[in-house]
Amino acid sequence: MGKIIGVALAAGLMGGLLMGTARPAQAGVTLDAVRQRGHVTCGVNTGVAGFSLPDSKGNWTGLDIDLCRAIAAAVFLDPSKAIFVPTTAVQRFPAVQSGEIDVLTRNATQTLTREASLGLHMTGVNFYDGQGFMVPKKSGVKSLKQLGGATVCVQPGTTTELNLADYARANHMELKPVVIERVDDDISALSSGRCDAFTTDSSQLASLRVTAMPQPDDWLILPELISKEPLGPMVRNGDDQWLNIVKWTLLAMIQAEELGITQANVDEKTKSPNPEVQRFLGVTAGNGQALGLDEKWAYTIVKAVGNYGESFERNMGKGSPIKLDRGLNELWTRGGLMYALPLR
Ligand SMILES: N[C@@H](CCC(=O)N[C@@H](CS)C(=O)NCC(=O)O)C(=O)O
Incomplete structure (x- = not known):
């Protein structure tokens, strides 16, 4: 009996070492501040259609706007809890460093010096450009x-x-x-x-x-x-949980496209028997807890802004005046570079 328990303990220990011990995220400084304030503040550009542009009523649209709304959807289960702060290229990094904005979602190229010496973290690429x-x-x-x-x-x-x-x-x-x-x-x-x-x-x-x-x-x-201009969101150094939330929000939009989950079919997909879909949509718990978010975080992102491909097409693809091809921004399964890391 003792031997069996010993073997089980050893197996558990090995499992823990191999898989890492599951620890729910501690609420970090940024997530706490965002929650208390009641909205997430995103730095965006002052107006380039397709990325971020306000209309005459102050309603913003664009790929970077969708990403910011997706972060609000993940944190608050409400995409409207997003505030957009227009920044020029010169203003954008000081705005992140000073804490004026929580995240920069503004066609910013990811480079070594921006990450290594400006106190910023790159959290992924939402548009491959040149x-x-x-x-x-x-x-x-x-x-x-x-x-x-x-x-x-x-x-x-x-x-x-x-x-x-x-x-x-x-x-x-x-x-x-x-x-x-x-x-x-x-x-x-x-x-x-x-x-x-x-x-x-x-x-x-x-x-x-x-x-x-x-x-x-x-x-x-x-x-x-x-x-090469890999554009993507940036956050301040020193808050790993917030970095994870921004990074996995973008990956969730890409993963939804990989799984064929759209704004229109996301409710239907909650009935899917596919374990990957169930985990993604929070039918099976775990991902939300790991990030310190509600289990419905990814479901709400897709419900609010759609998957990455839908956002691309609406803002700069065939459904927009810009009519860009997906090119490098196509999914990896169709010859592009968009590739979701495993959400598990
Ligand atoms: N990706 C480049 C360029 C980004 C950039 O700021 N582009 C200008 C050229 S259109 C822009 O977005 N301007 C809009 C603005 O100033 O609001 C970078 O990160 O340095």
Whole structure:
């Protein structure tokens, strides 16, 4: 008998060592503050259709807006408990560092120095992008190689500005940056001919071409991309639980797409016999407790904003004026890079 108990204890210990001991999350500083305040505060951009844009009534839409609403859905089971704080590229990191915002959901590229020296944590990628250039069609420029000697509008505090300098140097080209902080002013400078070209992440060029240019057909996005721009949410260092909540909220949106769970069928799916679906939707408990959230966290995310693919299509894909292809943002099972880590 003693031997059996000993074996069972040893097996339990081994299991604990191999699997890690299950410990529910302690409420961290950020989650406590967010709960007490009654809403999550997200830094977003000041207005790039597809990512985040307010309408005349102050209703925000976009991929980054959906992500913020998804975080509110996970924490409060209510996507309306999200406040959006517009930030320029220069303002965004100090806003996270100072605690003015709980999370940055604003087309921010994940880089080593941003993580290692700005006191920020990258929590995943919600859009794989690359830096491009837009020129007036009438200039006759069809390739980046023809831009030698050009003035190029660019926003300060961005990877865009750094890549532009690198590209010019590596290719022995003269590209004269015209550094302008506000995107509206960049667009005006481009339209008035003060800059020969405008450079930023190519998804933003696609968006600005159709939403900010009165005659989109007068503008050409050059075929070359000069960088990798993995865009995703960032949080402050030092609060692992909050980092986990943001990270797994994004992964839940991707996982819902992998599992074929949509805003329309999520209720039906709660009756699914599939254990993975049951765990995901909180029919089987565990994930919520591990994150310090209600077990309905992921169900509420999908109910509120849909899965990643639905959010993409609505905001920048076929259901939007921007009409971007999924490209790298397609699921890994269909040739893209979107891949949910196991939610278990
Ligand atoms: N992904 C790049 C660029 C991000 C960026 O700030 N892009 C500008 C160019 S359109 C933007 O979003 N502007 C909107 C704004 O200033 O609100 C980065 O993280 O540095």
